[in-house]
Amino acid sequence: MLSRRLQRRGYKVVVAVAGDQGVSLARVSAPDLILMDMSLPVIDGWEASRQLKAHPETALIPIIALTAHAMSGDRERALSAGCDDYDTKPVDFARLLSKIDALLARSGSG
Amino acid sequence: MNSGPKQSTGPSSTGGRPADSTAGSQHMSHAVDRARRLRHELRTPVAHILGYSELLEEEVAEHDQPALLVEVRRIHGLGEQLLREVDALFQAEPEAATARRWRAFKRRCRRSLSALRESCRQLQDAASTLSQTNLSSDIGNIEAACEAMLALLDAPQSSNLKPAG
Numbered sequence: 604m605l606s607r608r609l610q611r612r613g614y615k616v617v618v619a620v621a622g623d624q625g626v627s628l629a630r631v632s633a634p635d636l637i638l639m640d641m642s643l644p645v646i647d648g649w650e651a652s653r654q655l656k657a658h659p660e661t662a663l664i665p666i667i668a669l670t671a672h673a674m675s676g677d678r679e680r681a682l683s684a685g686c687d688d689y690d691t692k693p694v695d696f697a698r699l700l701s702k703i704d705a706l707l708a709r710s711g712s713g
Numbered sequence: 714m715n716s717g718p719k720q721s722t723g724p725s726s727t728g729g730r731p732a733d734s735t736a737g738s739q740h741m742s743h744a745v746d747r748a749r750r751l752r753h754e755l756r757t758p759v760a761h762i763l764g765y766s767e768l769l770e771e772e773v774a775e776h777d778q779p780a781l782l783v784e785v786r787r788i789h790g791l792g793e794q795l796l797r798e799v800d801a802l803f804q805a806e807p808e809a810a811t812a813r814r815w816r817a818f819k820r821r822c823r824r825s826l827s828a829l830r831e832s833c834r835q836l837q838d839a840a841s842t843l844s845q846t847n848l849s850s851d852i853g854n855i856e857a858a859c860e861a862m863l864a865l866l867d868a869p870q871s872s873n874l875k876p877a878g
Contacts, residue, residue: 604761607768692757693756693760
């Protein structure tokens, strides 16, 4: 659903359905930004983010963590896993777009 | 760097009270975990209802169908109401989310979900009349999310998931 909304805005989106797949896909496709669902199967988003940030090829790709937990401490946990920003589901799409734009501008991909 | 919480290891610090306090903190930790899991489970279908209704709103607005827009916004409003219900249930400490509050919460959610399903039916009919069949699968996704939330409210495991109290 989110990928469709982003595609409607002109973003090119590749989707991984599991954490390990996301890590491999990021290495192959080198995206400008990653939206990381933290509840992914196989390896969760926290671990996938750590792996991406530990690997030189993917360390600089901005990651926005997305979680439906919305509990206090989640933001800090996401940032300590290496994520660059954090948002909660249900996604406030306008707010997410502004975070995406800000991170893309910061990384020079915007 | 080791900056974690200090642990008591000496016999002098492991008398009766610390053991009680450990059991108490484990109980609290389980309650927090349970509340966290339940909140996550309940927010997921609500996120689908909101996300798909926003997607529908964009599509309906693009095709300039004001008659459909009213119903789509009603669905979105009901989704927001559900989200407020879920968040309110967990606003207080987990222990405060008692069984009584849980039952009242379920009643209110069922009312909203019933209204949502009715709105989805009306939207499907209206979209079909206006030959907007492209909307059908997203309306179906909202209906499926309603069913998922109802199942979660009714499932036997929801009594295990429900907040303590």
